[in-house]
Amino acid sequence: MTDVSSSSSSSKVKTLRGFKALELDTRLLGMIGAFLVICIAFNVLTDGRFLTPRNIFNLTIQTVSVAIMATGMVFVIVTRHIDLAVGALLATCSAFMAMLQVRYLPDMFGLGLGHPLTPWITIAAGIAVGTAIGAFQGWLVGYLTIPAFIVTLGGLLVWRNVAWYQTSGQTIGPLDPTFMKFGGINGTxxxxxxxxxxxxxxxxxxxxxxxxxxxxxxxxxxxxxxxxxxxxxxxxxxxxxxxxxxxxxxxxxxxxxxxxxxxxxxxxxxxxxxxxxxPISVLLLIAVAVAMTLIATRTRLGRYIFATGGNPDAAELSGINTRLLTVKVFALMGALCAISAVVASARLTNHSNDIGTLDELRVIAAAVIGGTALSGGIGTIYGAILGALIMQSLQSGMAMVGVDAPLQNIVVGTVLVAAVLIDTIYRKRTGGK
Structure with a gap:
């Protein structure tokens, strides 16, 4: 043992050589390549309008809300669960925050639009509501052992209509000027x-x-x-x-x-x-991405999440409270849905009844396209964000070309299935890594 340690300490540190020295992630390179192909193709089809500064700016702020939720969906899928209620939960949080700043705070406390405390109380309360709902769904999954698919499928119906009842189906706005700075064009x-x-x-x-x-x-x-x-x-x-x-x-x-x-x-x-x-919304996305990456790579919670996803039985035998972990993961997902609700409603400058519709499809697709394995245990935050950007680029480009909305959804669904197929083939060839 002594000889080995002394020889290793005295030997030179090895350096990687050739192209391998760059240590490039082939999956990441593939996603970047796909993104560039999409951009170039739509730029040609739109006579150079797709890659203009204006469209890139709009594409960026349109991606933020889905990308924020996609970072949380990585943890959910890594632990071998799914969350189909993210779009509906976004709508519930958006409706609550809109009503809070437009009606409840002015009526109960005299804090109207433009008051310095209004946006921050609204955001804090919205995140608290989202976290509580997410934790409740996690409790149903973790402690009552109801499959996440069923819990969140029910949540999709429940929370979408809770949002409707909060506002009686009305559009609520305009919102607080400071609050709207988180939407993109109103705050840069x-x-x-x-x-x-x-x-x-x-x-x-x-x-x-x-x-x-x-x-x-x-x-x-x-x-x-x-x-x-x-x-x-x-x-x-x-x-x-x-x-x-x-x-x-x-x-x-x-x-x-x-x-x-x-x-x-x-x-x-x-x-x-x-x-x-x-845009300030992009700064918010960067902050969320950094925080989620640190959680995934530098904290005990992150290690437990990936260990549980890799082998739930072994994780439980090693002392990890997988039930409480499930509650934490879904609570975090709920908090991120609330943050996304801030961005989405602020970008629209109001709460609308259809906000967040089909976002569950986009969020899951972004995570899967970004390399998160549906079998659990594998996923990256940066991959999910890039996946969200690819999805939004597809939709934005198709809209600019004049593709009908139904056909856009057909393409998105096809891309999702193709991404899972490619991911399956890739993992088989690389030994599941």
Whole structure:
């Protein structure tokens, strides 16, 4: 034992060589390739309108609500469950938050639209409601052992109609101005702050790469050659800054600028222009993605989730309370549905009766396309977000081309089945990894 440790400590750290040194995820590369093919194809079919800054901006803010829920769906599917009620739960939380800020808070506490506390009380209460409903569904699944498919199928019907009864089927709006900043176009950072955020994000990526390399060196693990580290850092930095540059290229229309200046009692200066920049909703998605990734990779909860999904019987025998874990996973899913409800209703500037319709299909499809195995135990947060972007790109592109809504749903359903088939074949060829 002593000889082995001494020889390993004195030997040189191995470095990976060739193309393998980049350690690229083939599944991730496949998804990125599919996304690029979709973008290029629709850009050709729309005579260059699909890849304009305006459409990319709209595509980004349309993806956020589904992507946020998809990160939670990863945990649900990893633990070998399913949640068919996410769209209906989003509608219930949206209706509750709309009624809270438009009617309940003004009537009971005198906190009307525009009051500094209104949006934050609304969001906190909405998340609490979503978490409670999710925990209740998790309790039915975990402790009463009712199959998640049945519980959430019933939840789809129940919560969709609870949302209707809260508002009597009416559209509720307008919503609080600060609340609506989470929807996208009504809340952006502007060009300067977007560049600052992009620069900080690049520095954070560089620090992550450096710290990961240092950790591997300290433990004697194989590391990438310096050129591979620089290449990966350069690719990620170019992607971040290119995304920021694209969003900053979308200028606010003159009519909107005139209204903004008119509200201040000023005239729009000649030649003045301003860019939307990075939407606050995208910042929210980034925060959720980072938090969920940390939970998945750095916490006991995350380890328990993946261990339970890999082998539920072994996890229970090792001391994991799988019933309580189920409650936690569904409670987290409910909280994310509430956050998505904030984004969706804020983007629409009101609560509508059909909000979140068919989102359960989109969320499950995003997670599966992103590489989450329906057999449990395998899934990534970044994969689910990329899957949501692919789904939204398909729908947005088909709408721009003029494809009817029924045919759009046919294509989405076909893509979902094809994604599961491809995933099954891939796992068989790679030994289930």
């Amino acid at each position: 950072l502007g060009a300067t702050w977007s560049w600052i955020f992009g620069g900080l994000a690049v520095l954070w990526v560089v620090w992550l790469l450096w710290s990961a390399r240092r950790a591997k060196l300290s433990h004697g693990f194989p590391v990438k050659p310096v050129w591979a580290e620089i290449t990966m850092g350069g690719i990620m930095a170019a992607g971040i800054l290119g995304f920021i540059a694209t969003l900053n290229a979308y200028d606010i229309p003159k009519g909107r600028l005139r209204r903004v200046f008119a509200a201040r009692g000023e005239d729009l200066p000649d030649g003045f222009s301003a860019a939307y920049g990075l």
